[in-house]
Amino acid sequence: xxxxxxxxxxxxxxxxxxxxxxxxxxxxxxxxxxxxxxxxxxxxxxxxxxxxxxxxxxxxxxxxxxxxxxxxxxxxxxxxxxxxxxxxxxxxxxxxxxxxxxxxxxxxxxxxxxxxxxxxxxxxxxxxxxxxxxxxxxxxxxx
Amino acid sequence: xxxxxxxxxxxxxxxxxxxxxxxxxxxxxxxxxxxxxxxxxxxxxxxxxxxxxxxxxxxxxxxxxxxxxxxxxxxxxxxxxxxxxxxxxxxxxxxxxxxxxxxxxxxxxxxxxxxxxxxxxxxxxxxxxxxxxxxxxxxxxxxxxxxxxxxxxxxxxxxxxxxxxxxxxxxxxxxxxxxxxxxxxxxxxxxxxxxxxxxxxxxxxxxxxxxxxxxxxxxxxxxxxxxxxxxxxxxxxxxxxxxxxxxxxxxxxxxxxxxxxxxxxxxxxxxxxxxxxxxxxxxxxxxxxxxxxxxxxxxxxxxxxxxxxxxxxxxxxxxxxxxxxxxxxxxxxxxxxxxxxxxxxxxxxxxxxxxxxxxxxxxxxxxxxxxxxxxxxxxxxxxxxxxxxxxxxxxxxxxxxxxxxxxxxxxxxxxxxxxxxxxxxxxxxxxxxxxxxxxxxxxxxxxxxxxxxxxxxxxxxxxxxxxxxxxxxxxxxxxxxxxxxxxxxxxxxxxxxxxxxxxxxxxxxxxxxxxxxxxxxxxxxxxxxxxxxxxxxxxxxxxxxxxxxxxxxxxxxxxxxxxxxxxxxxxxxxxxxxxxxxxxxxxxxxxxxxxxxxxxxxxxxxxxxxxxxxxxxxxxxxxxxxxxxxxxxxxxxxxxxxxxxxxxxxxxxxxxxxxxxxxxx
Numbered sequence: 001x002x003x004x005x006x007x008x009x010x011x012x013x014x015x016x017x018x019x020x021x022x023x024x025x026x027x028x029x030x031x032x033x034x035x036x037x038x039x040x041x042x043x044x045x046x047x048x049x050x051x052x053x054x055x056x057x058x059x060x061x062x063x064x065x066x067x068x069x070x071x072x073x074x075x076x077x078x079x080x081x082x083x084x085x086x087x088x089x090x091x092x093x094x095x096x097x098x099x100x101x102x103x104x105x106x107x108x109x110x111x112x113x114x115x116x117x118x119x120x121x122x123x124x125x126x127x128x129x130x131x132x133x134x135x136x137x138x139x140x141x142x143x
Numbered sequence: 144x145x146x147x148x149x150x151x152x153x154x155x156x157x158x159x160x161x162x163x164x165x166x167x168x169x170x171x172x173x174x175x176x177x178x179x180x181x182x183x184x185x186x187x188x189x190x191x192x193x194x195x196x197x198x199x200x201x202x203x204x205x206x207x208x209x210x211x212x213x214x215x216x217x218x219x220x221x222x223x224x225x226x227x228x229x230x231x232x233x234x235x236x237x238x239x240x241x242x243x244x245x246x247x248x249x250x251x252x253x254x255x256x257x258x259x260x261x262x263x264x265x266x267x268x269x270x271x272x273x274x275x276x277x278x279x280x281x282x283x284x285x286x287x288x289x290x291x292x293x294x295x296x297x298x299x300x301x302x303x304x305x306x307x308x309x310x311x312x313x314x315x316x317x318x319x320x321x322x323x324x325x326x327x328x329x330x331x332x333x334x335x336x337x338x339x340x341x342x343x344x345x346x347x348x349x350x351x352x353x354x355x356x357x358x359x360x361x362x363x364x365x366x367x368x369x370x371x372x373x374x375x376x377x378x379x380x381x382x383x384x385x386x387x388x389x390x391x392x393x394x395x396x397x398x399x400x401x402x403x404x405x406x407x408x409x410x411x412x413x414x415x416x417x418x419x420x421x422x423x424x425x426x427x428x429x430x431x432x433x434x435x436x437x438x439x440x441x442x443x444x445x446x447x448x449x450x451x452x453x454x455x456x457x458x459x460x461x462x463x464x465x466x467x468x469x470x471x472x473x474x475x476x477x478x479x480x481x482x483x484x485x486x487x488x489x490x491x492x493x494x495x496x497x498x499x500x501x502x503x504x505x506x507x508x509x510x511x512x513x514x515x516x517x518x519x520x521x522x523x524x525x526x527x528x529x530x531x532x533x534x535x536x537x538x539x540x541x542x543x544x545x546x547x548x549x550x551x552x553x554x555x556x557x558x559x560x561x562x563x564x565x566x567x568x569x570x571x572x573x574x575x576x577x578x579x580x581x582x583x584x585x586x587x588x589x590x591x592x593x594x595x596x597x598x599x600x601x602x603x604x605x606x607x608x609x610x611x612x613x614x615x616x617x618x619x620x621x622x623x624x625x626x627x628x629x630x631x632x633x634x635x636x637x638x639x640x641x642x643x644x645x646x647x648x649x650x651x652x653x654x655x656x657x658x659x660x661x662x663x664x665x666x667x668x669x670x671x672x673x674x675x676x677x678x679x680x681x682x683x684x685x686x687x688x689x690x691x692x693x694x695x696x697x698x699x700x701x702x703x704x705x706x707x708x709x710x711x712x713x714x715x716x717x718x719x720x721x722x723x724x725x726x727x728x729x730x731x732x733x734x735x736x737x738x739x740x741x742x743x744x745x746x747x748x749x750x751x752x753x754x755x756x757x758x759x760x761x762x763x764x765x766x767x768x769x770x771x772x773x774x775x776x777x778x779x780x781x782x783x784x785x786x787x788x789x790x791x792x793x794x795x796x797x798x799x800x801x802x803x804x805x806x807x808x
Contacts, residue, residue, distance in 0.1 A: 007487065007488060010488045013496065013500070014503060017500065017504065021503075021510070021540075024511070024539070024543060025511050027539075028535075029518075031536075031539070032532050032535045033518075033531070033532050033536070034530065034531050034532070035528055035531075036528070037528075053533070067753055067767075069767050072672045095309070095380060095734055
């Protein structure tokens, strides 16, 4: 190293950092990337998503939500309008879960038992930041 | 009144067009009258947008539900404070806030005495006005804040739908406001940079002029992110403060590139280097502030922050971003030969090169975050499937990069300019390194889990804190010896007379504190979720909580279900903690009120998750609690305050705020 020109040394240093960042990103992608698929793809599709980390959007089926306090397990069903998908989630119900029209599941799908094991649950409620129609809101007020 | 607001916006848009044209012609012809007329235009825009904003605020506070925006985000029983903050709760109102802040900034720049004799002014004002023209256009054609309820719903509702309870939190009032002050602030150095490129005057004068703007914008952006984190922590009730949501990332990216810019411009000021890099950084930073706004409003990515998706709005933002990117890129490439002149790196062991490392790490983290955020879109375009990356990706990639950056933060300020010697290194770093290493080893064995990563991370933080303390100490001792002042006086005068430098150290200290909280809460968090019957206890770490049943009370219009839980720590009763669930009168979902008992060492964080209701006995049989112990969390907020303090200290005008002389050979 001592005999290299300073600019070369700087260049080598820059290269090391760039390669290190690149490596971190590459290994991150290969370890933590998941597919975003629809419920129909998952339940009725040909593709095998066994062992893949998945992100699945779906609508909550109203009265399917059951919470088992002993096991701390939430069970519910989501649908994309065509097919249904049973889900289990080992945590408590997030806020706004009951009426959330749309949830985003992240986790793994067990095809044999036909159950989605969610690790993360995001609720997307249409009235969260942009209010819906006034009729809808007044209806809710009367509840 | 609402018509007046709408009219103000139309007028502001029209005058913006006039102002830009007038500035351009004034530049071409040197017509002073026209230039003054254009400056008047800037003032008029500021006045008009201010008027529009006040009108919207007036309607919000007066609960005038004939305006759709008021009906959508407020109700009569909302506290005044939140009626006011509903101004930026929705899409169109937050665009108005953006435009307002930008109009005020533009007017300040245009009428500042400092820039009067400077030929750059018309360019800068025109660029900023063009930027505002875009926001006014978007508001008028896609998101009018003054649209009538009759137009939108067909009738005027008797009562508004109220503000989402989750947004009724002081954190949520300040989070958007500070974030926008920061976002918009970066438009100023951007406008000066583009002006420098257009005029081919690429010396460091644009950097000197905009330094305060950049630093203050950076401070607001930091605060905005911290308020967001605090809101998530106390309000969302999942025990964390940062989820790598696309929109959080979108505010983190300009923070990273902005931080890089803030540092690399020092190298240009001192050594006339890194000119292309600085230009590129400010362009990228400005673009990423617009990108953040684009993400929240276009609905292209799934995010908890999304406003209702509006594809038309997304397209307009995309066109604007592409236009800015193309013009900036063209100017940058066209002027590249001018920018290439300057000094070269002389040694790999120097302040310059350590700043280069800091910049590469920050930009690396920004790039990784950006790539991870937009990856679903890219993979869909290329392969037809949406591939997403989740929280572990961002943690694994950014964790080491940012830790390395913290380490460099200890080195940068102390290493010599131009060329450092081994003696200099030993002199500055030997003791901090040795002590930090000892601390690391001790923590490795002492802390639970024997985590190497955590111990190393703490050691790095200790190293940085020690180098900062050493700097204050040495400076004071030298001053004491030279002037004979007492130690405290010497310390005071030393820092006040070198505000830039010592303010910077205070900010660094704040950042290290924030990092300590991140390491503590990510690496050493305890978590227990348990269903309990009355009389049963929950044990977590040293804490034991007893559940004695649920109670009910009324708070205004809302019903609150809560548990009063005695807390015992290490055999001693230390108080009660009261997690709540609130049922709102005009909001369908109940909200969780987290109970937090915070000390400097750790937060006890309790959530009442749910309970079982027995129909036969009409009583609650058991309740489920989620309990966390989050170590060091308080340091995040302490660090935030230090950061603000250090920034204000560093930019405080007057003697002592200037930089030392340029380094010359």
